Amino acid sequence: MSDEIKHECGLAFIRLRKPFSHYQKQYGSVLYGLNKLYLLMEKQHNRGQDGAGIAAVKLDVEPGYPFLHRLRSSANQPIADLFFKVGQEIAELEKYQPDIKQHAGLMKGHLPFLGELMLGHLRYGTQGKNNVEFCHPFIKRNTxxxxxxxxxxxxxxxxxxxxxxxVNIDPGEFQKQSDLAAMMEVVHHFLVKEDELNPNNPSLCNVLKKATPLFDGGYTIGAMTGNGASFVMRDAHGIRPAYYYVDNEVIVAASERAAIRTTFNVGENEVLELMPGQALIVEPNGQYHIEQILEPKERRACSFERIYFSRGSDEKIYRERITLGHKLSKRILEHIDYDLKNTIFSYIPNTAEVAFYGLVKGMEEYLNQIKVQRIMSWGKDFDEEKLNEMITRKIRQEKIAIKDVKLRTFITEDSSRNEMVQHVYDITYGTVQKGVDTLVVIDDSIVRGTTLKESIVRMLGRLGPKKIIVVSSAPQIRYPDCYGIDMSKLGDFVAFRAAIELLKEKGMTDVIDEAHTTIKEMQRNNQLHTENVVRRLYKPFTTEEISDKIAQLITPAGFTTPVQVIYQNIEDLHASCPTNTGDWYFTGNYPTPGGNRVCNKALLNYLDGKNVRGY
Known part of the structure; x- marks a missing residue:
């Protein structure tokens, strides 16, 4: 993705089902669980960039000794920082007893994070500040x-x-900035109530059935209690991803299937998806059960997980991204007038690479059809040279764009800063026949269009192509998100800006005014959740009209090379990613009432000139 919308948060949960001595004997290390937690978090490092945290619960601890420990970091490399600190604690223990790692009981007693239950988290902050206090896990302590x-x-x-x-709480300044703080208060409130009914053995199933119906949003949450009970739960629409794996040694859950497979070296079918509304509940004795906490609603798993967020090492996600690119090939052939001889295909590194392979595959299929037709039309009128020339013809592929460095410039003036942004990407010179070749460059999605305009399109123009076609493997991003992605300001979306420009150009500003009036009335009547009014701004125009306007918006001033933009359509998105139908970014069809409310609030903020989140 050329325009960073950053990543989702990531969850890692491990419950060891055997004594530490078992892992020491079986795997040669009492640190087996901690090592696996580190791997499980690193294999999801594509998700959180603002910080990380780990928590551990020790079972069967003598009264008066600590049993719940937590460590968080907002360092540049937070996972490495966390486990470096754990490593320092181990090294300190070895100073006094060099062979302590050979004694499982001593290690458990002296190393804080050597617990049977472990919870890890990678944070990308859509809410709250990016400092360590906002990093998960949050904890509540009690005697x-x-x-x-x-x-x-x-x-x-x-x-x-x-x-x-x-729960009758007047939130403090910190709590107001953290939705986890709100969730924590609600879950803990019902946990205490349940413990009053079932002292020292509260039913997490009962707690979740009372707490989670109150949450409006998309979520996968994990928790541990001090007595050794734990759970991982997914929202009723399955918006956020959750997977788990169980054997006689461990119970594991994470945000990505591939992370579990790699960390524990298990097959695809051994890692199961936690279905919408379900909770994986682990009892203090290590037994587990899957409970349907919320009645499952229409599955609306986030499509961006498949397009961009999740690692492409998952075989299903890999195939889906291939298909996303392949589905675009026919439309691109039409836009280049089937002239493969004078067209070069490339991609925006690094996340669009797999979709690029699918696009090229579609082009190769067409080229092979042409080869067969031509050869058949020759009859016997060919020689070895003519045949060889035909069968060796290939799709022209080049690595045109190179992501050079993530520039962090100290320059604050807009003009100078734009100059610096131009150099985030570099180009491969000598690949394009000037004025002859068309450049087709695929990106996985186009959000703001800023990097395309200020960096990529300018850069590609230096090669002197006849035309530049920018392709998005995702449809037009038109609506804000409120389920875990930092996209809640409408003015950031190039598709929204294109619609506004078209309305102004065609003398249709009354549509904007009417939408503004409608939303204010809805707000007065507490009805913002009842209709997505933003849809009215797109309704007068076809997808192609908005795409053409986007092409104009991402073309730098004075740029002479024609620029076109082609987007994936909704039908082909769903055909490519059949299990992840959450498409509200593109359609405005939100799975919960809170989505409409956030979307309308975002439009109100835009029209009132407020550069703030929609929630």
Whole structure:
């Protein structure tokens, strides 16, 4: 993705089902669980960039000794920082007893994070500040072990104010900025109530059935209590991803299937998807059960997971991204007038690479058809040279764009800063016949269009192509998100800006005014959740009209090379990613009422000149 919308949060959960001595004997290390937690987090490092945290619960600890430990970091490399600190603690122990790692009991007693239950989290902050206090897990401490709670998740809630009110809490400044704080208060409230009914053995199933119906948002959450109970749960629409794996040694859950497969070296079918509304509940004795906490609703798993967020090492995601590119090939052939001889195909590194392979595959299929037709039309009128020339013809592929460096410039003036942004990407010179070749460059999605305009299109223009075609493997991003992705300002979306420009050009500003009036009225009547009014701004125009306007918006001033933009359509997105139908970014069809409310609030903010989030 050339325009960073950054990443989702990531969750990692491990419950060891054997004594530490078992892992020492079987795998040669009492640190087996910690090593696996590190790997499980690193294999999801594509998700969180703002910080990370780990928590551990020790079982069967003598009264008076600590049993819940937590460590968080907002360093540049937070996972490495966390486990470096754990490593320092191990080294300190070895100073006094060099062979301590050979004694499982001593290690458990002296190393804080050597617990049977472990929870790891990678944070990307869509809400709250990017400092360590906002990193998950959050914890609640209590003298009663069963009322101690560590909670982390991949989610956003859009009803945090209501949640604080439901548990009669007047939130402080910190709590107002964190939706996890609101979720923590609600879950802990019902955990305490349940412990009053079932002292020292509260049913997490009962807690979740009371707490989670109150949450409006998409979420995968994981938690551990001080008495050794734990759970991982997914929202009723399955918006955020969750997978788990169980054997006689471990119970594992994470945000990505591939991370579990790699960390534990298991097959695809051994890692199961936690289905919408379900919770994986692990009892203090290590037994587990899957509970349907919320009645499953229409599955609306996030399509961006398949397009961009999740690692492409998952075989299903890899195939889906291939298909996304392949589905675009016919339309691109039409746009280049089937002139493969004078067309070069490339991609925006690095996440569009797999879709690029699918696009090229589609082009190769067409080229092979042409080869067969031509050869058949020759009859016997050919020689070895003529035949060889035909069968060796290939699709022209080049690595045109090179992501050079993530520039962090100290320059603040807009003009100078734009000059620096131009150099985030570099080009491969000598690949294009000037004025002859068309450049087709695929990106996985186009959000703001800023990097395309200020860097990529300018850069490609230096090669002197006849035409530049920018292709998006995702449809036009038109609507904000409120379920875990930092996309809640409408003015950031190039598709929205294109619609506004078209309305102004065609003398249709009354559509904007009417939408503004409608939303203000809805807000007065507390009805913002009832209709997505932003859809009205796109309705007068075809997808192609908006794409053409986007092409104009991403073309730098004075740029002479024609620029076209081609987007994936919704039908082909769903055909490519059949299990992840959450498409509200593109269609405005939100799975919960909070989505409409956020979307309308985002439009109101834009029209009132407020550069703030929609929630």
């Amino acid at each position: 009663n072990p069963a009322r101690n709670l560590a909670l982390a998740g991949n989610f956003n809630l859009v009803n945090t104010d209501e949640l604080f009110g439901l």
